Structures are given as C-alpha cells and as structure tokens.
Amino acid sequence: MGSVVVALVVGVSSPALAADEPTVGAKAAYVIDSAGTVHLGKRETKRVPVASLVKIMTAYVVLREGSLSDTVTITSTDVKYAAKNGAATAGLRKGERFTTRDLLYALMLPSGADAANALARHYGPGKTAFVAKMNRAARELGLADTRYTNADGMPTPANGGYSTAVDQARLAQAALRSTAFTTVVGTRTHKVGKTAVHRAHTWRNLNKLLTRTDGVVGVKTGYTNAAGYCLLFAGERNGLQVVGVLLGDGNERRFSTAEKLLDYAGEQIALG
Template identity: 60%
Template sequence: MLLAMRIGGTFGSAVLIMTMLSTAPATAATQPEVAARAAYVVDSARTVHYSKRATRRAPVASLVKIMTAYVVLREARLSDVVTIKKADVRHAIVNGATSASLVKGERRTVEDLLHGLMLPSGADASNALARAYGPGRSAFVAKMNAAAKRLGMADTFYTNADGLPSRAYSTAADQATLTMAALANPTFRAIVSRRTYKIPGHTWRNSNLLLGSEGVIGVKTGFTTAAGFCLAFAADRGGRRIVGVLLGDQDQRRFRTAGELLDYAESRITGS
C-alpha cells in the first residue's frame, strides 16, 4: 500500500515523501497483530471483524470532532456564514492545539469550517462552530452528549468540541458507532474523503494517510499525550462499508494497522 506521508512538526514546514505502509496484506486466515490499546472493526452488516478492549473507556483526542461535525450538520446549513472571533483563534493558540489558521474577522461558511475542522483538525474551527451552534460551548457540548445518547453510545461523555485533554471519555466501539452514523451523511462523507480543500487565504490538507487506498473514505486522526495516536477509518469494500477505530497507537503504525485490518475484514467478507 503506497501512501504519502507528512513529515514535520505542527508548526514546521511539511515534506511529503512516499512510503510503503504495508508490504504484505493480511490474508483471510491471518488476523493482524494490533498493538493499539483498543481497537474495533465492524461492517455495515453489523459483522464484527476485530475487537480488542473495545468497550474500555478512554480519551479519544480529536476523534471528538466527528461528533462536532455530526451535530453541526444537524443544526446548520452549509451556506451559513460564521464570523471568526479573537476567542476562536486564541482557543487554539493557548491550548497548543492544531489549527486551521483562521484569522479574527474573516467570514467563513459552515462548509468551509467543517473542512477546517476535519482536515487539519482545527480547534479554532471547532470553537467557532460550537460558539455559533450551541449557541455557546456548554450548550453545544450538551447537544453532543444528547446525540451520543440517541446513537446508543452508552460509554461516551463529552466535555468539549475538540478533544483537548479533559475528563471526557469514549470507547473504540462507541466511536465506530458514531463514525458509521456520520458517514451516512453524504456531506460528511465528501469532506472526510478530501485530501485538500482550498479557499482564499487557506489550503487545508487531510492528515489521514490512508486516503488514496482502495475504497477508503476517511475519517479522522487524533492525538493527545493521554490518548496516544488515534484513528477512525473506513472503506467501502466487498460490497459493505467497513469502519474501524484504533485508540492509543503509535503515529505511523496506526495507518499500517488500519490498512491491514481493512484487508482482513474484506477477506472475511468475500471469503478470499
């Protein structure tokens, strides 16, 4: 599986190189070795292909932004315009979070901000969206938790819209449930499948190195020290949609493991 990898710090210049993430796809008879703390893979027929500590509560870092997007898409029109405030910009800077490099005073559509949320994982975008569609962060978080309850995510509790360190928690299984539900929305699916999104003043690139692989349709990367490297991933293969979640993994290893899990699930579906 030949994919582009991004090398460089959060604020440094990024260099793209090509690397082989998987030299030998898993066979139908071989279950991949998964070193992540927790993992879960399920398909649209509700067949579980892999489970490891899937119901253990843990922080999920920026996978939280999947729920942020899910709630916004239920509340807003894509053409709605949100004016970026100083507090949105400061929120990302003060917390040392990933940013979409938004600027105070710029006016962006919800569609633009959802790309800034999901591709570069902008905490400034999440703050602007939560502020606008709570309205206010507390009210928005309440909507997130209400949505989690409706989806049957019994082991999930949100405290913010971006996944910054807090007392929030979820599980690999709950995040897979959310991801499957979010992907049912064609707008969400289109956003997380894009490698690049350009608007005046901004070029946002997707941090998901699986994009470009067979059938892959996203979904979201995440990292905090407590959560480790996380990944929600999905692909349409073997006539089904396969969704997986890895929590507490290593940076590059999560993409290799996700690729192997997708191959494994597909082989089980097709019997090949």
C-alpha cells in the first residue's frame, strides 16, 4: 500500500515547475526581457569597468550623429592609437576611406579600437567632444551609473570609465531599436572588397554566442585586465526579446552561461 502512495505522490510531480536558475560565475550579471521582467540579478548596480561594451554607446552615438553613407578617412593617429594600447583592431591603415556603415562593422565585429578612434574623431568632431556626446546620451537614457572616458573601453590612467550591468542592459535595449545596429551586431562575418580607397578586409564577429544557439540577436564582447571578460547578449525567446549582461566572467564560460540564461529566461516567460 505504501508503495502505491509513493507512486501516486511521484505521479503528481509537476510539469509546470520552473527550471533551476543557472549558476553564474561572473562578478556581475543581469537579465531582463522586453516586457520588463527581471530574470536574474547579481551585483547588477555595482559600478565596474565594462571594457569594449563601451563601443555599444559609440555605435549608438554615431548612428544618431551621422549617416551610414558618410565617408571617414583613417589617419595614422587612429592606427597608432590601437597599436600603442595593445587593443583589438580591424587592421585599418592610414589613408583608407570607408563608409560609416563599414566602419560600424569594423567597430563591432572584431572590436576595432582603430575604428572607434576614427569614428569618434570624425563625429565629435574630435574625441573629447565625442565622449561628451556619449555621456550626454547616457544621461538621456537614464544611465545614472555610467561614465565614459573614451570611445573604445581601454583603461585610462585616471578618472576611469564605469557602468553597471543594469545600465548596459538598458543601453542595449535602446540600441537594438535601430535596425542598422541590430543588423551589424547580428552579422557573423562582414567583407569589404578592395577598392581605389581601401584594401580588402574581412571582419569576423567575436561573439561566439551567435553560432551556439538559435534566436540570438547579438550584441558585444569585451575584455581588459580590469574588467575581465564581458558579454552583452540578446536573443528572442517565446515572443520576447531577452537582454543579458555578464561582467567579469571567464572567457569561454560567458558564452555557455549566456546560452543557459537565454533558455532559462525563455522557460520563465513560457510559464508566465
């Protein structure tokens, strides 16, 4: 008789039980969907450096300031800046000319600091004025715990920039309203052929999440010693857009964790 009772009890175990929240090893994390439901928070309001996630704001400002068909000329300063600071580059060379559209791919896929420098210089005009526009845009978006000191996220000796996981998620939600931005960050490889004004280039997206699971929209990777490995990601799950942020994580772990968090949020959305 006892065994029958046990069987009956086991039989009522619920299909509606939610999956366990994934373990997150990142120092800070945040996941929210487009309906406003927060699916995970971990030190999400702590101010920390965010490395190349800064370039999301760079792209956001560029898309507000200019046209995709604008032409930007690469200078020796752009090239030397990236090389001197040991930053990721898009392999640009002095004298090459690109449309802003192509430079956004150079900025967001290989995370080119040379492209960031060129865009900031062009659309400031001048880098100081451009950074001021970045901070102004942050205030307009309500990013109260965000401060930018450059357009690429490389550490600065004094008065370093910072943000939070919450602010970065809000920024991504705003940026992803732009079709141009969404197209760029969701592209795995972008090629520009050789022309009279630039060499041929092939830029590959550093965001491995694009190839790991379905429905991924983007958006950006980042790394510095100070920030650790970072990932801002977005995907579609059960009819909603899910945006997540991992700051100070492990290199490969950020992608596997992001995949789990997207699926976890999707399960929560399905449960209502």
